Amino acid sequence: MLTTERHEWIMDLLRQKQTVKISELVEGTGASESTIRRDLTELEAINLLERIHGGATIRDRNIQELSVSDKSVKNEQEKLQIAAVAAGLVEEGEFIFLDAGTTTFRMIPFLAGKGTVVVTNGLTHVDTLIDHGITTYLTGGYVKGKTGALVGPQATGALSEYRFDRCFLGANGFHPEYGYTTPDPEEAAVKKLAASLSRRTYVVADHSKAGKVSFTKVLPLASAGLITDSLDAAMMEAVENETTVKVVTE
Amino acid sequence: MLTTERHEWIMDLLRQKQTVKISELVEGTGASESTIRRDLTELEAINLLERIHGGATIRDRNIQELSVSDKSVKNEQEKLQIAAVAAGLVEEGEFIFLDAGTTTFRMIPFLAGKGTVVVTNGLTHVDTLIDHGITTYLTGGYVKGKTGALVGPQATGALSEYRFDRCFLGANGFHPEYGYTTPDPEEAAVKKLAASLSRRTYVVADHSKAGKVSFTKVLPLASAGLITDSLDAAMMEAVENETTVKVVTE
DNA sequence: TCATAATCGTTCACAAACATTCAAAAACAG
DNA sequence: CTGTTTTTGAATGTTTGTGAACGATTATGA
Incomplete structure (x- = not known):
């Protein structure tokens, strides 16, 4: 999959706010929750962000922190x-x-x-x-x-x-x-x-x-x-x- | 491939807006959807843009300033x-x-x-x-x-x-x-x-x-x-x- | 600890966007 | 003017993105 306009929008907000809630993205883009979830999955797959419970956080590649389960x-x-x-x-x-x-x-x-x-x-x-x-x-x-x-x-x-x-x-x-x-x-x-x-x-x-x-x-x-x-x-x-x-x- | 007037028009809009929808281009140029698709495919082949679902986007900052005639x-x-x-x-x-x-x-x-x-x-x-x-x-x-x-x-x-x-x-x-x-x-x-x-x-x-x-x-x-x-x-x-x-x- | 609510992944059906083919029109060359 | 090449637009079947529904998983507060 390639980058859509919505993806850019999400990444822009993420760069500004560092952490976003799914509800914010749904409201901001007008897309459905399913779609936003899919977007986040895709963006995570190419290492642009990291999904957390309730939303996503921006990923800089220095991730040595081994999956601490308390990410939210x-x-x-x-x-x-x-x-x-x-x-x-x-x-x-x-x-x-x-x-x-x-x-x-x-x-x-x-x-x-x-x-x-x-x-x-x-x-x-x-x-x-x-x-x-x-x-x-x-x-x-x-x-x-x-x-x-x-x-x-x-x-x-x-x-x-x-x-x-x-x-x-x-x-x-x-x-x-x-x-x-x-x-x-x-x-x-x-x-x-x-x-x-x-x-x-x-x-x-x-x-x-x-x-x-x-x-x-x-x-x-x-x-x-x-x-x-x-x-x-x-x-x-x-x-x-x-x-x-x-x-x-x- | 020849560089048409329409190609210049597309690139101009793209430089302005960063991303364009195919529907915009169809409406703006008066050409058919097929033709626009063809144009985008051609422009992508010479690295002037990147196609995305529903339209096209400018790839990166380095290439933005180049004009159609510079490339083939x-x-x-x-x-x-x-x-x-x-x-x-x-x-x-x-x-x-x-x-x-x-x-x-x-x-x-x-x-x-x-x-x-x-x-x-x-x-x-x-x-x-x-x-x-x-x-x-x-x-x-x-x-x-x-x-x-x-x-x-x-x-x-x-x-x-x-x-x-x-x-x-x-x-x-x-x-x-x-x-x-x-x-x-x-x-x-x-x-x-x-x-x-x-x-x-x-x-x-x-x-x-x-x-x-x-x-x-x-x-x-x-x-x-x-x-x-x-x-x-x-x-x-x-x-x-x-x-x-x-x-x-x- | 348990109950409740929020969030999540998966599936399915539909619509939008897509590549491809083909024939008509336009541009071109001789 | 005639034959050839190029460009164009419509029609086709295929792929991809989307939203709703549902059950599973995870937080939260009593």
């Missing part, structure tokens, strides 16, 4: 809230680093119109950044097939020429003792370097990453602001520092 | 042939630079399975390269919005760390006196540098670029192999050198 519109909205809070920290005209990864990806729409200048190693971020009119620089480097992340000495070499106002990183786990961790050593190297080049560093990660430990250490917990949603008391205490931001999900 | 089925096939010949020069396991641009883009499928390692400054090339299983490095740099080319000191800086077996460049014109030229000075700088880092440099360009001169000079004519299709006698003589390759179209 509500869950995605929480992640969006984290992204919005993170982007809200950025002030007019700042120069920031945006890590490859899904959560940082979701920050992009919230950065539009601020005159932000972005450096990223996330290939999949670029299209969306440009679409939102954001001045964008790419680190070079080896293209990691699946994820579209740029890594290796070329990436770190290019990165080291910059200095950032803020730096936003993703992580696969955070833990009181082991700090922020991520599976891939090469990506960890990029993250670590980016952090060292920034006045302020933030890690964006939802509560499901709390207490998890992944293969490679990126930073100690206290050395970056953590932007996340609800945490249990023990974890709260562990991460408490002046830069930590907690997103309250009502 | 024959022309399209010639370009593919040029790309095939260019890619055929690459030997097993070589390290090459692939310039941003449509003609170099067409080389990608022919490079698959050769163990080629590619460095490119063309953002739009990357997906296709990865899809064909080709090891890919990206120069970093400023992302030029519409074209997706990476340019600027970051791009040239990253590039200068490499050495290539072969380098394939696109050009907007070639001329006995003024050499290979291209409109954008920033892109020209990247091309020039890439050429200087390669054992062998080739320019891929079809005969419609012969005698044309664009804003910025990249290289003198004799300093790179030219891969093109039929040329008139005067031009033939001018470009004659040991690396020039002419694609013979039957």
